Amino acid sequence: xxxxxxxxxxxxxxxxxxxxxxxxxxxxxxxxxxxxxxxxxxxxxxxxxxxxxxxxxxxxxxxxxxxxxxxxxxxxxxxxxxxxxxxxxxxxxxxxxxxxxxxxxxxxxxxxxxxxxxxxxxxxxxxxxxxxxxxxxxxxxxxxxxxxxxxxxxxxxxxxxxxxxxxxxxxxxxxxxxxxxxxxxxxxxxxxxxxxxxxxxxxxxxxxxxxxxxxxx
Amino acid sequence: xxxxxxxxxxxxxxxxxxxxxxxxxxxxxxxxxxxxxxxxxxxxxxxxxxxxxxxxxxxxxxxxxxxxxxxxxxxxxxxxxxxxxxxxxxxxxxxxxxxxxxxxxxxxxxxxxxxxxxxxxxxxxxxxxxxxxxxxxxxxxxxxxxxxxxxxxxxxxxxxxxxxxxxxxxxxxxxxxxxxxxxxxxxxxxxxxxxxxxxxxxxxxxxxxxxxxxxxx
DNA sequence: GCCTGTGAATCCATTCACAGCT
DNA sequence: AGCTGTGAATGGATTCACAGGC
Numbered sequence: 332x333x334x335x336x337x338x339x340x341x342x343x344x345x346x347x348x349x350x351x352x353x354x355x356x357x358x359x360x361x362x363x364x365x366x367x368x369x370x371x372x373x374x375x376x377x378x379x380x381x382x383x384x385x386x387x388x389x390x391x392x393x394x395x396x397x398x399x400x401x402x403x404x405x406x407x408x409x410x411x412x413x414x415x416x417x418x419x420x421x422x423x424x425x426x427x428x429x430x431x432x433x434x435x436x437x438x439x440x441x442x443x444x445x446x447x448x449x450x451x452x453x454x455x456x457x458x459x460x461x462x463x464x465x466x467x468x469x470x471x472x473x474x475x476x477x478x479x480x481x482x483x484x485x486x487x488x489x490x491x492x493x494x495x496x497x498x499x500x501x502x503x504x505x506x507x508x509x510x511x512x513x514x515x516x517x518x519x520x521x522x523x524x525x526x527x528x529x530x531x532x533x534x535x536x537x538x539x540x541x542x543x544x545x546x547x548x
Numbered sequence: 549x550x551x552x553x554x555x556x557x558x559x560x561x562x563x564x565x566x567x568x569x570x571x572x573x574x575x576x577x578x579x580x581x582x583x584x585x586x587x588x589x590x591x592x593x594x595x596x597x598x599x600x601x602x603x604x605x606x607x608x609x610x611x612x613x614x615x616x617x618x619x620x621x622x623x624x625x626x627x628x629x630x631x632x633x634x635x636x637x638x639x640x641x642x643x644x645x646x647x648x649x650x651x652x653x654x655x656x657x658x659x660x661x662x663x664x665x666x667x668x669x670x671x672x673x674x675x676x677x678x679x680x681x682x683x684x685x686x687x688x689x690x691x692x693x694x695x696x697x698x699x700x701x702x703x704x705x706x707x708x709x710x711x712x713x714x715x716x717x718x719x720x721x722x723x724x725x726x727x728x729x730x731x732x733x734x735x736x737x738x739x740x741x742x743x744x745x746x747x748x749x750x751x752x753x754x755x756x757x758x759x760x761x762x763x764x765x
Numbered sequence: 766g767c768c769t770g771t772g773a774a775t776c777c778a779t780t781c782a783c784a785g786c787t
Numbered sequence: 788a789g790c791t792g793t794g795a796a797t798g799g800a801t802t803c804a805c806a807g808g809c
Contacts, residue, residue, distance in 0.1 A: 411756030539628030
């Protein structure tokens, strides 16, 4: 195993990206793929693809390319997505609901095993997927008991930190936070903050900049 | 106006980030905020905050700090979020539904003005927010007619490119794409791809790496 | 004394260009 | 001939460290 400690984090993000088209190649029985082809589909530079992969080994054949199926398997092994990961979610508003039912997650081997809400009046309600919403106070016990791998926070901003604390107590090691506040975490827990409206703001800035001065009509 | 062309894109992302705590400061009548405080709340380096702001002007007072309200106003002006932006959305599955109802977007001045689905059987259904789902074939005419600013794609992967083409035809200038395939766009349209399962993959990699060798129990 | 604004230094990531293998 | 793997070169972004103003 290569030294993993100083691998650029953009590389990790791209590995996940590469796995999408690779999956398609495998499904459409296209056995060989070049760094150029893969790069094009992912909107990156071919050298980038090769360098990213080189951090972890030599997966290609010079003069030929990469075996799609094999490369996909390797990437999954590198990322750790070659096994099932269990998830619990806190905050069963519209966004939470939609993520629980999200097919993409299921297809990629993520399984929701518990759903919570800080509003205990929602407790007991059963979701289409079969899970029943539990009150947040159940988190520490339930999540430990089930040995859940990951947590997702989809509460309103002001409740996000509280939700996170409960997950820490449950000894959760990784959290994906969709609320608009950055959650502060202890050393032992990795947090990924994803603020969807920040993405819109980016878009708006670039548009505003592009069309500065010209009427947008 | 400062030269905007060569501003690091991470800077733009962070400006949006800064605006969150600033909003709280304004609401809680905390008039002055330092780069250190702001940095801490956003999980970045204080020098970073100052440098980011310096690209656009001098907004602080030496020896004192920044006026929260004024800084927030400036950031909004810079990003272009000091006015309302209209959005249309294509793909009314669970995720699409949840975004349309999402309060965060509304609070930040984004307004959904049309909702479409490629499955014409969904057409006519009325959403809680009052919009009715329209068939995708209406996109070019409707979106042009309403002068919509932004598009959001929440279709399944295989339909994402088709949805995008319709939006291009409608002369949309910016798209936020939540599907798992990278959409290719003409020069005149900016695409931001947000693959939620990529975020999970990142998390998984870091966990896998951290606990390599040690039993996860 | 305190906190901003900023050149200089450092660190990190991407791209180039070619050697090496099939 | 073709495409990978990789050192070297380039280009960006972050952080340092201190000058400048309150």
